[in-house]
Amino acid sequence: MSSTQTDILLESGTNELEVIMFEIGSGIFGINVLKVREIINAVEVTKIPNSHEHVEGVIRLREEVLPVINLSHVLNIPESENPERDKFIIAELNQVKVAFRVHHVSRIHRISWEQIEKPSELSSGEHAYAIGIIKLEDQMSILLDFEKVVVEIDPKSGVNVESLKVLGPRERSTKKLIVAEDSAMLRQLLKDTLSEAGYEDILFFENGKEAWEHLEGLTENESVNLREEVNIVITDIEMPQMDGHHLTGRIKGNSQLKDIPVIIFSSLITKDLFHKGETVGASAQVSKPEIVTLVEKIDQLIK
Secondary structure (H helix, E strand, O other): OOHHHHHHHHHHHHOOOEEEEEEEEEEEEEEEEEHEEEEEEOOOOOOOOOOOOOOEEEEOOOEEEEEEHHHHHOOOOOOOOOHHHEEEEEEEEEEEEEEEOOOOOEEEEEEHHHHHEEEOOOOOOOHHHHHEEOOOOEEEEEEHHHHHHHHHHOHHHHOOOOHHHHHHHOEOOOOEEEEEEEEEHHHHHHHHHHHOOEEEEEEOOOHHHHHHHHHHHHOOOEEEEEOOOOOOEEEOOOOOOOHHHHHHHHHHHOOOOOOEEEEEEEEOOOOOHHHHHHHOOOOOEEEOOHHHHHHHHHHHHHO
């Protein structure tokens, strides 16, 4: 994939993403290319005593020391029969770099979020770590929730209610928030933390499409005062059916909704990708898990 192709994708706002497919055992999985810094051959890992069961140890990559997470352990899949042929996917999420051990890396697919279905709530095992099921012509694969993997290993890397104490006493607010977030775990964490910060009137949606349909419905109801019904929208980026960039672009492109502030709250907010949110008109962008910064941005934008 050339840098030109990536730039076109990043600037387009077409509800598309590029996914790197990889294999663990007989399973086929995917990771958003925007999270990947590089892919290297497996190298020797230095063991760390008493580390988490999914953490093999650490590697040194140039001047950085990175933890190695063995995804076969996470997904309860047998380890590779030829570990010397394994690959390390070097990813950056939640402002942390991690090496994920996989068995084989195949190719990049450019797909629409509409091709990704939310897994059933009854799913277990590897599906418990799924953002969605990718429907391709010749196969199905699982888009993994790497943030969930990392947060389960290191809870401090996730959203933390305790961190809000630095803001001091908070007054209750009557402002109405809409949140689009596909992760049930993060929806609950956001509900808890935003409530602690004084924002209790929150309407949650599992993806951008559901949030957009709700907003669009409000615009079609002449009896609704939009300024009273929606004071701010907070959205993740990676979501089945419609991603947060596409949702933001639609809101800002609608004459009735364009003045509603939109905050993108995602692990994909990096220096390299910040311009994508600017392109679609985001009012602010906050990297997970900076919940204090998120609350401060909400405070500023709804005054």
